[in-house]
Amino acid sequence: MKNLKQALLAAALIAGAPLYAQKDAPEIKFDSVPNALQLPAGTYLGEVAGVATNSKGNIFVYTRTGHPTITIGTARPFAHGGSRLFEFDPTGKYIREIGKDSYGFMFAGQVRIDPADNIWVVDQMTEMVMKFNPQGRVLMLLGRKAENVSVPAREPKSDGAGRPQDLFSRPTDVAWDAAGNIFVADGLGNARIAKFDKDGKFIKSWGKRGTANGEFSVIRSIAVDAQGNVYASDTGNKRVQVFDNDGNFKTAFSNVEGPAAMCITKGASPFLYVSNTNPPTDIDHNGEIYKMQLDGTVVGKFGKAGKLPKEFGTTAAIDCRNANTLYVGEVGNLRVQKLMLH
Amino acid sequence: MKRFLICAFGLALLVGAPAFAQKKATVENVPEMPFTAVPNFLKLPTGEYLGESVAVATNSKGHTFVYHRSANTRLFEFDAAGTFVKEIGAGFYGFEFAHSVRVDKDDNIWAVDEGTNMVIKFSPDGRVLMVIGRRPPALEGATAYPVGPNAPAQKYILCRPTDVGWDPQGNIFVSDGYCNNRVVKYDKNGRFLAQVGSEKVGKGTGEFNLPHALQVDGQGHVWVSDRGNNRWVILDNDLKPIKEITNLGTAWTACISGGPHQYAFLSNSNPNGNGPGTWDTTGEIYKLELDGTVLGKFGHPGKLAPGFQVVHMLDCRNPNELVLGEIESWRVQKFVFKTTTPAKSASTQTKPAGAGAN
Numbered sequence: 001m002k003n004l005k006q007a008l009l010a011a012a013l014i015a016g017a018p019l020y021a022q023k024d025a026p027e028i029k030f031d032s033v034p035n036a037l038q039l040p041a042g043t044y045l046g047e048v049a050g051v052a053t054n055s056k057g058n059i060f061v062y063t064r065t066g067h068p069t070i071t072i073g074t075a076r077p078f079a080h081g082g083s084r085l086f087e088f089d090p091t092g093k094y095i096r097e098i099g100k101d102s103y104g105f106m107f108a109g110q111v112r113i114d115p116a117d118n119i120w121v122v123d124q125m126t127e128m129v130m131k132f133n134p135q136g137r138v139l140m141l142l143g144r145k146a147e148n149v150s151v152p153a154r155e156p157k158s159d160g161a162g163r164p165q166d167l168f169s170r171p172t173d174v175a176w177d178a179a180g181n182i183f184v185a186d187g188l189g190n191a192r193i194a195k196f197d198k199d200g201k202f203i204k205s206w207g208k209r210g211t212a213n214g215e216f217s218v219i220r221s222i223a224v225d226a227q228g229n230v231y232a233s234d235t236g237n238k239r240v241q242v243f244d245n246d247g248n249f250k251t252a253f254s255n256v257e258g259p260a261a262m263c264i265t266k267g268a269s270p271f272l273y274v275s276n277t278n279p280p281t282d283i284d285h286n287g288e289i290y291k292m293q294l295d296g297t298v299v300g301k302f303g304k305a306g307k308l309p310k311e312f313g314t315t316a317a318i319d320c321r322n323a324n325t326l327y328v329g330e331v332g333n334l335r336v337q338k339l340m341l342h
Numbered sequence: 343m344k345r346f347l348i349c350a351f352g353l354a355l356l357v358g359a360p361a362f363a364q365k366k367a368t369v370e371n372v373p374e375m376p377f378t379a380v381p382n383f384l385k386l387p388t389g390e391y392l393g394e395s396v397a398v399a400t401n402s403k404g405h406t407f408v409y410h411r412s413a414n415t416r417l418f419e420f421d422a423a424g425t426f427v428k429e430i431g432a433g434f435y436g437f438e439f440a441h442s443v444r445v446d447k448d449d450n451i452w453a454v455d456e457g458t459n460m461v462i463k464f465s466p467d468g469r470v471l472m473v474i475g476r477r478p479p480a481l482e483g484a485t486a487y488p489v490g491p492n493a494p495a496q497k498y499i500l501c502r503p504t505d506v507g508w509d510p511q512g513n514i515f516v517s518d519g520y521c522n523n524r525v526v527k528y529d530k531n532g533r534f535l536a537q538v539g540s541e542k543v544g545k546g547t548g549e550f551n552l553p554h555a556l557q558v559d560g561q562g563h564v565w566v567s568d569r570g571n572n573r574w575v576i577l578d579n580d581l582k583p584i585k586e587i588t589n590l591g592t593a594w595t596a597c598i599s600g601g602p603h604q605y606a607f608l609s610n611s612n613p614n615g616n617g618p619g620t621w622d623t624t625g626e627i628y629k630l631e632l633d634g635t636v637l638g639k640f641g642h643p644g645k646l647a648p649g650f651q652v653v654h655m656l657d658c659r660n661p662n663e664l665v666l667g668e669i670e671s672w673r674v675q676k677f678v679f680k681t682t683t684p685a686k687s688a689s690t691q692t693k694p695a696g697a698g699a700n
Binding site: 071073096101142 | 389391392393412413414438439456459477478479480481482483485486487488502520521614615617618621644645651669670671672673
């Protein structure tokens with residue numbers, strides 16, 4: 001219970017007979033840039049749930065840090081704090097913190113940057129998706145933080161389909177199509193993808209908990225390609241599912257054992273990076289990241305689970321704005337690695 | 343304890359306000375009131391944010407006070423130009439979960455906190471002058487929530503109070519609240535005088551189901567937003583019910599304007615969560631004469647300004663210049679109206695809900 005998230009991840013990733021990923025895929029040579037981010041004295045990263053770059057190459061890191069607390073001596077138990085959003089310049093020099101003491105920051109989920117350099121933050125505990133402008137001001141909010149926590153805790157019970165509105169249950173990721181429609185992976189408490197128009201009006205959602213096509217166990221990440229197709233890492237079902245822009249199932253890739261973090265590169269020949277994320281309970285298996293074409297063909301792979309540079313500890317985020325310079329956020333190693341692929 | 347905290351923290355669930363059925367207003371043929379929205383009228387210092395902006399009020403100098411739910415609940419003051427002046431009550435014992443802020447005729451600032459069960463009176467310069475209610479003692483430890491049946495209501499202990507108001511004599515009225523279901527009258531020194539309702543939920547005359555907001559008009563009548571019963575109840579100065587309004591939807595909040603000719607603004611706010619159909623049937627605010635005549639309405643739900651995302655409180659010191667605080671958008675908006683009565687022609691500056699971010 002204490003490690004619910006860990007348990008979920010472990011169950012999702014290691015339950016059942018392992019399917020063999022394309023372990024024989026060619027190895028991509030790469031380096032990890034030492035000290036890619038320089039934090040001010042007294043500032044630390046915690047679990048890095050999200051990392052993303054904007055058009056200027058600035059790096060944004062959404063991390064679980066500080067002290068998540070519950071207040072006592074109150075009418076209800078209120079929870080506060082626990083995550084922060086930092087911005088660094090392209091050389092990794094710290095610039096500033098965005099959203100300090102925000103009501104929406106508690107348990108970091110993901111950060112993504114849209115084509116206009118707006119900063120989108122997904123928080124799994126406040127269950128909010130927050131759109132900040134490049135200056136760091138709030139532009140739009142989806143979802144609402146629960147006013148208080150339950151004592152004793154209660155397990156969420158649902159079929160994962162959610163409700164046709166913007167109340168989420170442990171959302172994990174956000175993406176957009178060329179028209180600006182917003183796709184939210186409502187993926188840990190629910191098992192659905194919700195679509196909103198660019199002004200935040202709910203359009204539809206699809207998916208529920210299950211194993212059939214169009215159903216999910218745990219959705220860790222989503223990405224949208226230039227045609228507006230939606231890719232979802234259905235981690236527990238060991239596959240990446242692909243949908244058209246309206247949520248109709250198109251295909252699924254089952255060649256990555258436990259797909260979690262994802263990123264689609266830009267340009268005429270886009271690639272999909274998918275991590276076969278190791279659970280926090282095990283660094284002796286998996287952990288590698290795959291590079292594949294959008295039809296699912298694996299081009300190569302690199303890395304493995306571990307604690308050293310060029311190894312990964314529960315990868316939660318990949319940024320691939322530059323197809324051969326990746327930023328990888330790790331939950332297990334409390335760090336961001338900058339990778340140069342050769 | 344550590345384990346308990348982590349456990350509870352990890353399993354936060356949606357346990358907030360009781361889920362009431364939101365009601366569509368049945369009043370008909372109410373004219374739309376054209377308005378001009380003032381974008382970004384509050385200017386926050388770099389690095390400062392509003393959280394859920396549930397409470398707004400202005401003082402006689404046109405300063406705006408916002409009592410909002412950030413990571414910690416905070417009270418901000420802005421001047422008439424919208425420039426940030428100062429924070430009041432940083433770290434104050436009575437601040438945990440904002441619900442209302444109101445400013446009295448002497449510019450004292452009253453904050454109502456439904457996390458600490460306290461009503462706090464601050465002087466205009468932010469010093470504590472008086473408190474009503476007591477914060478539950480932390481030494482009792484962390485208590486289970488949800489809790490069981492409501493304990494009997496007490497004179498000087500509140501249970502998730504929601505709002506405060508004063509009559510011309512300075513008597514204090516408190517709507518109390520989410521677990522009690524009553525309105526309490528205290529004298530100006532904070533001594534208990536009377537109450538209507540009790541700890542029990544009810545729908546009869548003199549009973550309440552979540553009295554969510556309260557205002558007192560110039561005659562000393564008390565306007566109560568009886569949210570769970572989808573009605574506004576008007577009490578006389580001795581808390582005797584004299585009238586109710588049942589055709590304007592769900593009673594989220596109320597505001598009685600200043601000046602010799604007072605108006606009432608009553609909000610059928612869109613409910614939290616933006617559920618199916620709610621954007622079509624809720625979200626509007628009505629303007630009324632105090633005799634109940636409906637003059638007009640304005641506002642629609644939407645994520646982007648000037649759309650509404652659950653208006654929780656409005657300030658109407660000047661009935662032609664409203665300040666509106668919303669829950670889900672973490673936003674305070676200002677709406678300016680050209681006349682005191684609904685205009686016949688639409689203003690070109692009025693935007694439909696959801697048009698354009700600011």
